[in-house]
Amino acid sequence: MIDDLATVDRTTAEPIEAVHRRLRGFLDRHRPPTPCLVVDLPAVGAGYRRLRELFPAADLYYAVKANPAHEVLRLLAGLGASFDVASPVEVELCLRAGAHPDRLSYGNTVKKRSDVARAHALGVRLFTVDSEPDLVNVAAAAPGADVLCRIFAEPPASSTPFGRKFGCDPELAGPLLRRAARLGLRPRGLSFHVGTQQLDPGAWEHGIATAARLAAELAASGIPLTALDLGGGFPAGYRDGAPPLAEYAAAIEASLDRHFGAARPALAIEPGRSVVADAGILRSEVVLVSRKAYHHAHRWVYLDVGRHNGLTETEDEFIAYDLLTAHDGGPTGPVVLAGPTCDGDDVLYERTTYHLPVDLAPGDHVDVLAAGAYTASCATVGFNGFAPLPTHHIGADGEPVDGCGHGG
């Protein structure tokens, strides 16, 4: 199935600069219309293998939502990945990409009973729950399935007053898993999630400690904690950096040692961003560079990509992407970066300081690095007449890989 991707089946990662050269080489040779995303499949494979190396004992469930492109899913299925899915459509995408349904974990705790039934009919046998109504749905529509219970990952004091959208108070986990057993399901264990682009390698400590405490309580009622899903949150390389993934692996290993000792459950992780983000470059074009007042020191730089057609994660300036331009190396000055739509909130960076070359002019390219995750799949259907983000996938030779019509 992945014959045409054989060249990406590598065991070591190459320097990120080499990936950038390959991506930009493709862009410079083919000059596709901007904005567009280019994803380097060898780098996706390398990202997957890197996490496999760092977490050798864990099942790796790729979080499909990060980048659901067929080419990416097909590559990862061929490399033996499992998949974290959130909807019947994502189940179907994975199956079409060659994944066996026993490799799928339905991790979304917000699901209609009909969604559970659809996933079950397609062969999915592992579901995560975090409430009684969710559990009852799974029992009714996926009889006999394995279930994980998702718990809050943070100490109570650090939560919002309302807690979080996913997970439940740890004190509910025991009752839910015992209820699961009574409903004929197979209670497998716990999951938690420390939040996306997590910059603290120690963030898993509280969840692991909580899981270990609950494991003892569950064992006392005859329910061994056989599985622990550590979720995602592993970072990609944006402008302001992140600790190396090896530090995350080491910190998690130490937490597991501390709280579980030798009696560890089977482990799972759900990386998404950390597999695909670094493999993508989003090429945009400068629309305008202007000053809006005589006394302003900064320029406004308007790109042809913004919050509605690819750079969704600049909301609240959460992700500060690294940028490359054709004029890098020359003198720079402060800018406000904004997208092309008529939406006054379609501003990328205003509080976050960016300096770009003073020579930057309309028509110049601005390349957005580490753009392989949460970009094309988050674009709108065409707000203000700006089309969704086309995507190209390239192989080790820097040329397009034949997909199945999901590319640009």
Added chain:
Amino acid sequence: MIDDLATVDRTTAEPIEAVHRRLRGFLDRHRPPTPCLVVDLPAVGAGYRRLRELFPAADLYYAVKANPAHEVLRLLAGLGASFDVASPVEVELCLRAGAHPDRLSYGNTVKKRSDVARAHALGVRLFTVDSEPDLVNVAAAAPGADVLCRIFAEPPASSTPFGRKFGCDPELAGPLLRRAARLGLRPRGLSFHVGTQQLDPGAWEHGIATAARLAAELAASGIPLTALDLGGGFPAGYRDGAPPLAEYAAAIEASLDRHFGAARPALAIEPGRSVVADAGILRSEVVLVSRKAYHHAHRWVYLDVGRHNGLTETEDEFIAYDLLTAHDGGPTGPVVLAGPTCDGDDVLYERTTYHLPVDLAPGDHVDVLAAGAYTASCATVGFNGFAPLPTHHIGADGEPVDGCGHGG
């Protein structure tokens, strides 16, 4: 062209409750899959006519971005509306809906020269600019066109440190319009925008005063201010209400009197939301109702619509939609409302207090009112496997109006 819409050509608005009954009647009879948007075309026509009545001296440029559905554009074109467009695609949508290009105003000041050329080739002759590079593009690609200069609408003290994405400092307007004349363009006047869903009917005062001051300055250099575009910002009816549109018309009238007296320029307004929002209901379904901790007083209510598939404007809880359920009238309790995706930020209302019936259960409908603007057109291409929002358009008989394939 609008023969089949003739019944919506009404001159008086009916009570909003009647519109809701018609919309919900359609939904109850046809039970389309949820989530979906239903837009009542008679109410769109009434919204347009109401603004025409309130601003009889102004050209009404419908802001296409609010709802670019073909059925809506076709109806408004038939009623004689002009259109505010922001991209070549929006130009094409309007022309396909039957608008004459001399009815189009290209109001986006962020545009590539190639976009200007495309719009000009399609017949557009009115462009708004707010910077010299933008002006130079228009002069090059739309020679001889009419131009408006967009200025900041707020007093300097109320602006962010960086100003705003659109508009320029008023002191730049004179130089830009004089430059426009030298470049062979026709400087027509000024525009400004007070911000969407503006709740202060007096918000136009500063912009009108500034425009009057600049008019005197411009006249001194031989450039009469022949047009003033007051932008949009007129509100729709969300949960927490807004002043009646008549108060806006009165406040603007008073400002114009105060600053221009009898020597008024030609006026334009650019309503979008206030034309279409109230005409739409978004029907969603409750996915789950759960409690995440024993000590929580509130329930989490998860809907099958969220920030990624229609309710984009709940970002930062900006728009607090009014909701109707089948259990209204019974006892209620506090809830947190969230969408169906695996995104932890896909939460609709957490800080904004909502109380919903305690009887609310999975499968129940929750109808989101005043959802006709900035919903379907802002949905993602399918984040997490959740499809864009299908739209149905109904006529005065409450039955679907034959569109051109842009409906659900």
